Amino acid sequence: MRAAALYSLMALLPVTIEGLQLKERSPNSTPAVVGLGFEKTRVPKHKTDKRKRKDKAYAEDLVNEKVLYNAQIQLGTPGQKIDAQIDTGSSDLWVNSPDSKICRSKGNPCKQSGTFNKDKSKTYERVNSDFNITYVDGSQASGDYGTDVFQLGDLKLDKLQFGLGLHSTSENCVLGIGYPSNEVYVATTGNKPYANLPQALVDEGLINSRAYSLYLDDFRADKGQILFGGVDTEKFQGELQTVPLVKPRGGVYQEFAIDMTSLSYNKGGKNTQIMKGAVPVVLDSGSTFNNLPPSLVASMNKKLNGFYDGRLGIDVVPCDAKNSDDFMTFTFSGIDIKVPMNEMVLDPSFLGMGQLTDDSGTQMCIFGVAPLDGDDDQAILGDTFLRSAYIVYDLDNNEVSIANANMNSSKSNIVEIGTGSDAVPSATGVAHPVTTGDVAGTAVAGPMNPSETTSTNAAGAQPTAKPEHILGLAGGAVLAAFL
CATH class of the missing domain: 2.40.70.10 (Acid Proteases)
Structure with missing residues (x-):
């Protein structure tokens, strides 16, 4: 059974690296680390089509199956369980609506990832209708941006913004954790980024900075781990x-x-x-x-x-x-x-x-x-x-x-x-x-505050809606x- 594990643990040993300070917490303070466990899921090739711009295509078109690293999250009130693929190469959380085209097709292809029904949530609020992603192979998802309660284990964020795929041809939900400047909303509208998951965790004071560690473990292992705001010194050598x-x-x-x-x-x-x-x-x-x-x-x-x-x-x-x-x-x-x-x-x-x-x-x-x-x-x-x-x-x-x-x-x-x-x-x-x-x-239009311009690394390889909106x-x- 898939489950997202929440870690809020006291550090035992200090470690330092340039640009980051890894430190012990005092016994009376709350550790600023959020851990997300995830499991590996194998799915058919057509369920994992490339989520990159058309001129940054991954050469995976003929691969029949692929292993995804999925974390179980909950959205809404009451919470609706969703398995979302963890993706450092994109920045939006997006989920399918049960009414989307792919989810209504024969065989219930969205059963594995799950869907979000906005009408069954007491706390869902629509933001706009600007959510629109087209993948390299032509599959797409479009619909609304909204906010709702986001939950990882016992941790809750009251109003995390995400995309809701009302019209979709891809059955996988995605948890993008890259730079806010890489959000498809920025590329398609030129507007300022919104606070995605890493930024929201900082804004809520749950972690100190927008930094996280990734441990996939070997091919035969069933599970891996992301630590937002933390590092596990037992998971690496040297x-x-x-x-x-x-x-x-x-x-x-x-x-x-x-x-x-x-x-x-x-x-x-x-x-x-x-x-x-x-x-x-x-x-x-x-x-x-x-x-x-x-x-x-x-x-x-x-x-x-x-x-x-x-x-x-x-x-x-x-x-x-x-x-x-x-x-x-x-x-x-x-x-x-x-x-x-x-x-x-x-x-x-x-x-x-x-x-x-x-x-x-x-x-x-x-x-x-x-x-x-x-x-x-x-x-x-x-x-x-x-x-x-x-x-x-x-x-x-x-x-x-x-x-x-x-x-x-x-x-x-x-x-x-x-x-x-x-x-x-x-x-x-x-x-x-x-x-x-x-x-x-990407050259992002409009002024941005410091938290929005403190961004990530180089080449634009994000999900994108339409080629004409791609900048630089x-x-x-x-x-x-x-x-």
């Missing part, structure tokens, strides 16, 4: 190290984009470099695979004796790689994250397929990497990378802190994140962060050699 986000071209941060400066493959103890230079990548929990420049994917396939299967529309590699101790190392300005090949190479059953073999009879498996349409499109590191990393997304300071995940850790030691940008300057920040310069950002989009500069 030090958290901090890198700045790539500066957005429009001056307003929207996405969590950092520069990947190297990629290498360790096979049988021998390390081979695949890429060197700098490729801006967005860290996005809403993407199953890593979506990388086609030249880089080709280089990765070459090292693994893999290839693109045009019949299936996916990249495949020999299954032996999955059963080895080999790994890939993703490097970010000196921060090395090791990703085991059993996290990168997936059994065909993951996509609902039977056994795959090449012409020589070698058993082939799914490679958890997909090529972008072109080398200049925005690269994405999705769940096949994120499971191996522990990441703190810091919206207030426009940076992320990264460490290797401590897989299957049953221990917990939660410390809260404080405020301020220079709590312990350069304590664990990388000495010489590499940056390729500007990447795309372009792919990140790729300054790298693929070996």
